[in-house]
Amino acid sequence: MKSLPVKSQHYxxxxxxxxxxxxxxxxxxxxxxRWPVHVRxxxxxxxxxxxxxxxxxxxxxxxxxxxxxKRRQNKSKDGGLSNSSINGIINAVNGFAKFLNSTGKYVLDxxxxxxxPNTGEKNILTxxxxxxxxxxxxxxxxxxxxxxxxxxxxxxxxxxxxxxRRGEGVQLNINDIDxxxxxxxxxxxxxxxxxxxxxxxxxxxxxxxYIKEGREWFLYCHGTNDNWRxxxxxxxxxxxxxxxxxxxLTHHGTRFLQPEWRLKYLLKQTSITTNITLHxxxxxxxxxxxxxxxxxxxxAKFLGHSSLVSTQIxxxxxxxxxxxxxx
Numbered sequence: 001m002k003s004l005p006v007k008s009q010h011y012x013x014x015x016x017x018x019x020x021x022x023x024x025x026x027x028x029x030x031x032x033x034r035w036p037v038h039v040r041x042x043x044x045x046x047x048x049x050x051x052x053x054x055x056x057x058x059x060x061x062x063x064x065x066x067x068x069x070k071r072r073q074n075k076s077k078d079g080g081l082s083n084s085s086i087n088g089i090i091n092a093v094n095g096f097a098k099f100l101n102s103t104g105k106y107v108l109d110x111x112x113x114x115x116x117p118n119t120g121e122k123n124i125l126t127x128x129x130x131x132x133x134x135x136x137x138x139x140x141x142x143x144x145x146x147x148x149x150x151x152x153x154x155x156x157x158x159x160x161x162x163x164x165r166r167g168e169g170v171q172l173n174i175n176d177i178d179x180x181x182x183x184x185x186x187x188x189x190x191x192x193x194x195x196x197x198x199x200x201x202x203x204x205x206x207x208x209x210y211i212k213e214g215r216e217w218f219l220y221c222h223g224t225n226d227n228w229r230x231x232x233x234x235x236x237x238x239x240x241x242x243x244x245x246x247x248x249l250t251h252h253g254t255r256f257l258q259p260e261w262r263l264k265y266l267l268k269q270t271s272i273t274t275n276i277t278l279h280x281x282x283x284x285x286x287x288x289x290x291x292x293x294x295x296x297x298x299x300a301k302f303l304g305h306s307s308l309v310s311t312q313i314x315x316x317x318x319x320x321x322x323x324x325x326x327x
Contacts, residue, residue, distance in 0.1 A: 010054065022036070022095070035091070035092035042062070046061060054108065066089070069086055124274075130284060134156055143251070153210065154210040154248065156203075157203035159263075160282075161199065163282045163303050164184075165282065166279060169259065170255065177199075177211075184198075197302065197304075260277060283314075296311055296314075
């Protein structure tokens with residue numbers, strides 16, 4: 001969709017301004033690139049209908065565009081767009097309307113309703129599988145098994161125990177954690193929203209152990225040529241890095257930007273065959289909380305959802321699981 005032509009200089013100006021707005025307000029880099037592409041498709045659609053200025057756009061024009069999106073073919077594979085892909089475009093358009101209204105120069109009065117997500121797209125773990133994943137973090141490892149295991153359990157604490165999104169966990173800093181109050185402060189959440197997330201009691205000790213031991217180990221060199229090997233009696237030297245505030249660290253002492261690699265490794269050590277991502281851990285805890293009887297409004301607050309529509313998918317998952325048990 002990046003190649004779709006948009007002739008209007010006015011539309012092209014708005015696209016550039018929108019991307020700059022997303023970058024400045026702290027949206028994830030991928031979002032700041034992807035959302036203007038979706039809005040470009042909207043502008044292309046409008047131009048084909050001889051609407052070349054935002055002042056001529058009405059809510060019914062955007063509704064027609066979304067109907068077009070729901071019917072059009074997927075460009076990368078056979079079939080139409082999934083509900084999650086449609087929702088991505090709706091999010092982009094809603095975000096553009098919010099940006100436009102914030103300028104005070106133009107007004108686009110609309111809020112598109114997201115599609116109900118496809119339940120089949122949500123891979124989750126059972127409680128027993130989460131326990132199995134947790135247990136493999138204690139297995140011996142090629143390098144420092146203690147430090148690696150402590151970081152593995154911290155990853156599980158963030159993405160399962162606290163239900164963080166991938167980027168929220170990656171961007172978490174050490175000073176965002178209040179162990180006394182058992183809270184995480186998520187200041188770089190989706191849509192640049194902030195929230196506090198409670199840390200379950202069973203995960204507090206794992207986070208404490210990682211901060212006091214494993215994380216400290218990642219901050220220091222442990223050899224002359226190989227940071228992983230023994231320093232042969234010499235005191236370790238602190239690494240000269242710029243990410244000392246990052247909670248999750250790599251063996252280089254820098255911010256761990258791809259913890260999903262570690263999750264893939266852990267899954268290979270288990271009997272779990274379900275394709276689980278970091279976001280799958282988030283789906284898992286939401287499902288388990290609903291199964292335990294937590295109110296859906298509280299789960300929405302826990303996950304940082306701005307609308308219950310996003311959270312209600314888990315009621316469908318729970319109902320499906322209950323139906324499967326009856327078979």
